[in-house]
Amino acid sequence: PLGPGWTLLDATFRAGALVFGGGHVVLPLLETGFVPAFVNHETFVAGYGAANAVPGPLFTFATFLGAAQTVTSPLLGALISTLGIFLPGALLMAGALPFWSALSARPAARNALAGLNAGVVGLLLAALYDPVFTSGIRGPGDLALALLAYAALSAGRLPAWAVVLGCALVGWLAL
Template identity: 80%
Template structure:
């Protein structure tokens, strides 16, 4: 029953989560912390912090970890499948020409969905701030990280900022008062974790040797390498995918067309690889899409499952809890910076957009409406007035 519950929750998230990985983390928090209490606020922040340190798609890794903690390996698979399948199927359909999306970036409904993401992320930042930023040191860490990342965006600076927050938390936050993550029991042993991390590294070494054998191996290698080497997820994966696919498998124009569609569908942007796998001509569209989807997500999920038992054990140590308290404050700052750019700057183009964003925030907080209703309402309002 837990597995089915996880699948239904993440399927709904996969159908309604627009706005990129940071917005996804806001949607996840609403469902798994606020509405269902599967994790505590600090426990959820611990998972998000681990996802930020690892290469791969941060929001998909977070969802995978939540499913794993909630319902074991079947729950992890259910969470990933539910969240990924809607956008993957849409990208496959676009690649084979089912439907003519036209200029998806100009659609009013898409503008409304982007505005909804502003409200979702703002709610997540406010909720996490009240729980995790509780003294002057953590206020300084959160605002300092936000200020740094607004000026210097990028995955490298994110990782460095969180590492610095961990050191400052370890030095200046009393461990006796640091908030423990209280993660549920991780259903992965440390030995299994080491094997999973080793398997991820083995794939990175072995697939380049297999790539010359067939188009399928080459496709799998290109997507696996992109998923294993990208920090920050989302749009950061695009240059690696372009290097692997253009011009070997498809033209630059075909690549860009898929990128436009990927920004118009819910769920993880990594399903752009699904489109690329379906659009190439070395294999059938369905087989190519399947290989590309598995390839781009697999390394990040292996790393998350492999690292989680060590992360969970580390968070039980008093000194580590102090460090994690600093990291969690930094995560709030990271989300605050992302709320400004790219979420706010990419969605709010004028007074009407701002008015819809404020109304959506009021509906989420004062009105306590479910996030999916607010998202659909913003899409409809965007089609009418934006």
């Protein structure tokens, strides 16, 4: 068996290699790789919420998970996880870039990408349901707060950090 550093690299590399279309697709892959082997479910969901509150790519959530694990030092875990999540895309780009013009001109390749995009929508819905909905919505009050937060983000155009802080305040007051 490989050591914990290699196991971290494996978990994040697999998630980075299997993503297509957006960072939220990696959520179930990261959950499978990190929970419960490296972090508990509560830490995972809390980190995911925090990652959505700050600007930047969701891939940086892997950096948080690497720092939150307890089998290596936080700095080493964060470095390994960051490298692992971004390395597959960098390798793919380096390998495919010379062929991209010819490949993108083919109708079959464009159709394949359209099919992959449809699959990504399904993965995003699955990631929204589990673990986000199943662990975050425990009753009608939670559902109402989530819908209000969504309305504040989409219709109210409030910044994500303000909505997260507002939801945290409502949750704290409800305790």
